[in-house]
Amino acid sequence: MRKGKNISKDILLPVSDSNHRVIIPLYIPNEEDYYKDAFTIFTYCLTSIHKTSISNIKVSVISNGSCSSVNAKLFQLQEEKYIDELIIEKESIGKVNSILKALRTAEERLVTITDADVLFDNDWEKEVLDVFNTFPKAGSVSPVPVFRTHFRLTYNIWFDNLFSSRLKFRPVKDPESMTLFANSIGWPWLDLKYKDVIATLKSKEETIAVLGSSHFVCTYKREVFSKIPKENTIYKLGGDSEHLYTDLPVLKLGGYRLATYGNYAYHLGNVLEDWMTEKHIGLKEEVKKTQNIETLKVLSARPFYYFFTEKVFKKFLRYPVLCRYILKRKGLSEKQLNDLLQ
Numbered sequence: 001m002r003k004g005k006n007i008s009k010d011i012l013l014p015v016s017d018s019n020h021r022v023i024i025p026l027y028i029p030n031e032e033d034y035y036k037d038a039f040t041i042f043t044y045c046l047t048s049i050h051k052t053s054i055s056n057i058k059v060s061v062i063s064n065g066s067c068s069s070v071n072a073k074l075f076q077l078q079e080e081k082y083i084d085e086l087i088i089e090k091e092s093i094g095k096v097n098s099i100l101k102a103l104r105t106a107e108e109r110l111v112t113i114t115d116a117d118v119l120f121d122n123d124w125e126k127e128v129l130d131v132f133n134t135f136p137k138a139g140s141v142s143p144v145p146v147f148r149t150h151f152r153l154t155y156n157i158w159f160d161n162l163f164s165s166r167l168k169f170r171p172v173k174d175p176e177s178m179t180l181f182a183n184s185i186g187w188p189w190l191d192l193k194y195k196d197v198i199a200t201l202k203s204k205e206e207t208i209a210v211l212g213s214s215h216f217v218c219t220y221k222r223e224v225f226s227k228i229p230k231e232n233t234i235y236k237l238g239g240d241s242e243h244l245y246t247d248l249p250v251l252k253l254g255g256y257r258l259a260t261y262g263n264y265a266y267h268l269g270n271v272l273e274d275w276m277t278e279k280h281i282g283l284k285e286e287v288k289k290t291q292n293i294e295t296l297k298v299l300s301a302r303p304f305y306y307f308f309t310e311k312v313f314k315k316f317l318r319y320p321v322l323c324r325y326i327l328k329r330k331g332l333s334e335k336q337l338n339d340l341l342q
Helices: 038-052 068-079 095-103 124-134 155-161 175-184 222-227 241-252 274-281 303-317 320-329 334-340
Strands: 020-026 058-064 085-089 110-114 118-120 138-142 167-171 197-202 208-211 217-221 256-260 265-267
Touching (some): 038 058, 038 118, 068 085, 095 110, 110 222, 118 274, 138 241, 320 334
Parallel strands (some): 058 085
Antiparallel strands (some): 110 217, 208 256
16 A cells, blocks of 8 residues: 655756766675785775766776675775765676666766776876867777777778878887786786887877777767667677777767877786885875866767778778888888887
C-alpha cells in the first residue's frame, strides 16, 4: 500500500557545477603479490586528481571484480568525498565495459578516462584545456606524450597540415619522463632514438601539441562517444576494444588525437617506488575555478573525410619513397629518419 505523496516527485534535478568528469576502472582481485601495492597506487591516482585539477571535477570509480577489502576502502573514500560515483561489480566485466557503466550517463563536456595507476601532476588539466582551446579540431588530448605516435591514427592531422610549417618534428620536451613511461611498461631503458624528436603541431596561439593520444590516460570531448558501438565489448582486456570505443570515435567525428608537449602525468605500473611517493607528496593544491569549457568547438560526423584520410590518404602517405621525403621535409635528419623507420 502507498500512503502519502513522494516528496521527490516533480522536483527538478540540480544543475551540476562540474563540466569535467574523470572515469577510473579499478581491478584489484586481491592485495598480495602482483597487487600488493595496487591500492596505494590507486589512492595516489585519486588524490592527485583532486589536488592538481583546476576545475570542479567529478570522479567516477568502477570496481570491476575487486576483492571485498578493496570495496570496503572504496566506500570509505566515497564517504570522504574523494569519489562522486562508485559502481561495484561483483564479477569482472572487463575494462572497457566497466568504463561504459559510467560513460553512458556522463553529461560533462569533457571526460577523462584513466587507468588506476596514473599519477597526475600539477598543470595537467590546464595544459589539456589549452590544447582543446587552441586546436578546435582536437577530439582527445592526453597529458602524456609518448614515443612513436606520429602515424598512430593521425592521418587526418597529416592531411590537413601536410604543407604547413606548423606540423614538424621538434625536440622532446621531457625525455626523462619518456624513460619513466618505458620503465612502467617493463622496458629497463629507452634508447635515445625513441626520445630525441617527436611529431608536433603548433597552433596560431603558439601552443604546441604532440601527434597521437595515449590509452592509459586521455581526455575526450563528450560528443565523440556518440560513435561508440551500442553493444558491449567481448574482451576482458585488450583485443580491439580500446580501438573501437576510444580511438575510432574521435576520427569518425573528424577529431584530432593529440597530447600535450610537456609531460603532466606518470604511469606508475604495479610496484611502488620512492620517486612516486616523493612526487605525490610534492604536489601543490590547486584553487578550483569554473573553466570556460562549454564553449569548445563541437565536433560533428564527417564520413567522407574519415574514409578518405584513413583509407586512401593513409596508403598515399605510407608509400616508402614519399614517406621518407615528407618526414625529411618535416625536420628529420637522415639518421633520425632511419631510426624512425626501422
